[in-house]
Amino acid sequence: xSASSTSSSKxxxxxxxxIYCKIDRKCARWLVIAVGLVRAYIARGSYHGLYYSxxxxxxxxxxxxxxxxxxxxxxxVPSSVVLTGFQVMSRVFxxxxxxHSVREVQSEDSVLLFVTAWTVTEIIRYSFYTFSLLNHxxxxxxxxxxxxxxxxxxxxxxxxxxxxxxxLPFIQKTGLYSVTLPNKYNFSFDYYTFxxxxxxxxxxxxxxxxxxxxxxxxxxxxxxEDYSKVE
Amino acid sequence: MSYFSCFPQVWVLxxxxxxxxxxxxxxxxxxxxxxxxxxxxxxxxxxxxARQALKLDPKGKVLRDDEILQNLPVGTVATMYFKxxxxxxxxxxxxxxxxxxxxxxxxxxxxxxxYTYSHSYxxxxxxxxxxxxxxVCHSFHYMKRLMETIFVHRFSHxxxxxxxxxxxxxxxxxxxxxxxxxINHPLYTPPSYGELQVNCAIVVFVICELGNFSIHLTLxxxxxxxxxxxxxxxxxxxxxxxxxxxxxxPNYTYEVGAWVSFSVMTQSLPVVxxxxxxxxxxSIWAKGKHKAYGRExxxxxxxxxxxxxxxx
Numbered sequence: 001x002s003a004s005s006t007s008s009s010k011x012x013x014x015x016x017x018x019i020y021c022k023i024d025r026k027c028a029r030w031l032v033i034a035v036g037l038v039r040a041y042i043a044r045g046s047y048h049g050l051y052y053s054x055x056x057x058x059x060x061x062x063x064x065x066x067x068x069x070x071x072x073x074x075x076x077v078p079s080s081v082v083l084t085g086f087q088v089m090s091r092v093f094x095x096x097x098x099x100h101s102v103r104e105v106q107s108e109d110s111v112l113l114f115v116t117a118w119t120v121t122e123i124i125r126y127s128f129y130t131f132s133l134l135n136h137x138x139x140x141x142x143x144x145x146x147x148x149x150x151x152x153x154x155x156x157x158x159x160x161x162x163x164x165x166x167x168l169p170f171i172q173k174t175g176l177y178s179v180t181l182p183n184k185y186n187f188s189f190d191y192y193t194f195x196x197x198x199x200x201x202x203x204x205x206x207x208x209x210x211x212x213x214x215x216x217x218x219x220x221x222x223x224x225e226d227y228s229k230v231e
Numbered sequence: 232m233s234y235f236s237c238f239p240q241v242w243v244l245x246x247x248x249x250x251x252x253x254x255x256x257x258x259x260x261x262x263x264x265x266x267x268x269x270x271x272x273x274x275x276x277x278x279x280x281a282r283q284a285l286k287l288d289p290k291g292k293v294l295r296d297d298e299i300l301q302n303l304p305v306g307t308v309a310t311m312y313f314k315x316x317x318x319x320x321x322x323x324x325x326x327x328x329x330x331x332x333x334x335x336x337x338x339x340x341x342x343x344x345x346y347t348y349s350h351s352y353x354x355x356x357x358x359x360x361x362x363x364x365x366x367v368c369h370s371f372h373y374m375k376r377l378m379e380t381i382f383v384h385r386f387s388h389x390x391x392x393x394x395x396x397x398x399x400x401x402x403x404x405x406x407x408x409x410x411x412x413x414i415n416h417p418l419y420t421p422p423s424y425g426e427l428q429v430n431c432a433i434v435v436f437v438i439c440e441l442g443n444f445s446i447h448l449t450l451x452x453x454x455x456x457x458x459x460x461x462x463x464x465x466x467x468x469x470x471x472x473x474x475x476x477x478x479x480x481p482n483y484t485y486e487v488g489a490w491v492s493f494s495v496m497t498q499s500l501p502v503v504x505x506x507x508x509x510x511x512x513x514s515i516w517a518k519g520k521h522k523a524y525g526r527e528x529x530x531x532x533x534x535x536x537x538x539x540x541x542x543x
Contacts, residue, residue, distance in 0.1 A: 182418035187500035 019133060022067075027126035029061045034119050052106070058115065062088075062095045083209070091118065094160055098195075101176060102167040110166060114159030117152045124148060146217040153213070157206055164195055171195065239300060239307050243271055246289045246312035258300065265296035267311070281321075281390040284314040319390035326380040329399055333407030334373040340411035341366045352417045359421045361429045365414055365497050368436055369407075372489065375440060383447055385454055406505050414497050422498040432496035439492060442485035445471035450482070463528050476532075477540035479524055480517040484538055487513060514538050 033054050069085045099111055128145045131137040170176070177191040239260055243253040253274045255267065268280035284293045287303065289312045300309065320328075341362075345353050357363070413419065422428040449472050453464055466475045474481035490506040514537070521537035536543055 181413075181416060182420050184420055184423060184498070185500040186413045186416070186419055186498060188413070 023126050023129045023133070026061070026065075026068075027123060027130060029057065029064075030119055030122040030126065033057050033061070033115075034123065054115065055100075055106075059095055059100065062091050066092065083212070086205075087209075090160075093198075094163065097177075098164055098167050102170050104170050105163055105167045108163060108166050110159045110162035112159070114156045114163065117156030117159060120148065121152050121156070142220065146213070146221055149210075149213050153206075153210055157202060161199055161202060164199055168192060168195060239305070239309055241267060241300075241309045241311060243267075243285070243311050243313050246286065246314045249289075252313055260301045262300050263296060264294045264298045264300070267300070268296065271313070278315060279319075281319040282316050284316050285311045286314070287311060316392055318393040320393065320396055322384075322386035322389050322391065323380060325391050325396050325399070326384075327377065328396065329403045330373050330376045330380065332400060332404035334370060334377070336404055336408045337366065337369050337373075337411040340408070340415040343415065347412070347415075348417060355417075357415060357417070357419060359419065360426075361421045361496065362415060362419060364429060364433060365493070368433065368493060368496065369411075372440065372493075375444065379444070379447055383451055385451060406508075410499065410501050410505060413499050413501050420498075422496070428498070429496050432492045435492040436489055436496065439485040439488035442471040442474065443482050443489065445469050446474075446482040446485065449475075463524050463531060474540070475535075477535060478517075479521040479535050479537050480513075483513040483517045484540075487538070514543060517543075 065088045069081065069088055094114065099105060105111065124141065124144050128137070128141050131141055171178075172192045175191075177189070179187060179189045181188050238257045241255040241258050242251065243255070244250065245252055253271055255270050258267065258270070264285055265280065268283045268285065271283060272278060272280055280296075286293055287305065287310070293314075294303075294311075303309065340347050341356075343352055343355055449464055449467060449469070453462070464472075464475055466473045471485075472481070474484060478484050487506070487510050490502070490509055494502040494506050517538035521535070525531050
């Protein structure tokens with residue numbers, strides 16, 4: 001083993017350790033949210049208004065997820081920059097530009113729907129990354145990552161769309177984030193129409209993401225099935 | 232070696248299915264890939280040469296038209312893999328399609344044809360002189376581009392796939408409609424500093440248009456009749472070309488300048504967005520060109536940047 005290869009493997013493993021710690025922390029954060037949800041449910045005896053119990057951590061962690069796009073770009077995390085970037089942006093948008101901005105929407109059940117979907121997805125995903133980095137990936141985690149999405153994706157998307165839809169009347173009434181003519185910079189923006197376009201954009205985009213995950217599943221889990229057939 | 236074995240034979244297979252598409256025997260050893268494409272075209276008339284991509288390896292690089300068969304790493308029997316690039320359009324057609332849209336859509340909004348604005352404003356005109364001047368500048372810009380496409384630019388082999396053209400046209404046509412909507416709107420607010428702002432902006436605009444045109448002429452002369460330039464562009468007696476002292480692609484610099492002055496002239500945020508997007512795209516192109524010049528010419532001047540003097 002030459003000197004250069006040991007030094008490069010040292011920096012490689014140092015970077016890996018760094019990322020492992022970051023991912024481990026992220027996993028812990030989503031567990032915090034999950035625990036917070038469960039505790040609040042037990043305390044209140046119902047699932048209404050649970051948003052308020054996890055509002056702050058959700059905002060903080062979701063915005064922190066922007067860092068993840070950088071990790072993908074640098075190549076440390078094995079995911080496509082475009083897909084991850086897209087997912088993070090849409091989540092940050094939902095968290096801040098819809099749920100936070102429109103108070104009336106925060107008590108909707110649809111908010112709980114997508115928060116739950118995101119929480120479960122992220123816990124599994126970060127566990128997957130952590131164990132992958134440690135080169136000790138239990139099959140259960142890999143299976144969970146590539147199977148749970150069948151339910152979690154549609155669940156999350158339904159929650160997101162219902163939340164946006166619920167916010168529309170309030171946005172139309174108050175003219176939130178909208179700019180009208182005339183003004184000094186000759187520009188206008190209608191947030192209401194923008195949100196409708198965002199909802200419509202789910203139609204071409206969601207199937208693409210969903211089928212991408214199905215294809216990934218075949219690639220990753222397909223080998224296992226072939227193996228068992230051989231035996 | 233017998234006389235007949237000197238003539239290579241070429242098999243053309245489909246890159247995806249590996250099906251045998253065509254067999255060419257007794258091909259001249261000094262024939263080019265372009266000649267092979269013409270021969271292939273005879274068997275498959277709907278796949279004209281511009282649509283063909285030939286490779287030596289299904290996942291490999293596409294062969295250039297001017298590569299000679301003799302010089303390729305093949306034996307007496309060459310196997311080439313064919314990929315259909317889809318319908319292609321020549322550069323001239325592409326640019327004409329891209330530029331005619333903005334010219335016409337802007338005028339539709341300027342003259343406020345029905346359905347652009349609300350019914351009460353149909354076929355009225357804006358009271359602001361700034362709006363008329365903006366229309367003149369915008370129309371001049373695209374007419375100049377169309378004239379250059381027809382009379383000045385000499386395009387290399389090239390063609391562009393249909394899908395890309397549709398996307399480019401959507402960009403040009405869509406943005407010009409969006410800009411024109413705000414500038415010609417009945418509720419348009421003229422620039423804050425009035426006539427002074429508009430007139431200064433027009434002066435800068437004209438300078439940039441003249442500059443851009445001068446650079447196009449200079450680049451055209453440089454090209455001559457060959458496809459490859461013998462030397463890199465240098466400043467000439469025309470003062471507008473002196474920008475070559477500082478940048479590799481002064482045509483893009485002038486173009487950005489024209490759009491910045493148009494933004495100031497109209498004081499309109501959509502124009503600013505369009506300018507920023509155009510600047511980003513042109514910077515990418517300029518950087519690429521700058522790197523290519525540096526690689527090809529060893530004595531390339533070090534002071535030059537790609538698009539913004541001393542900065543980028």
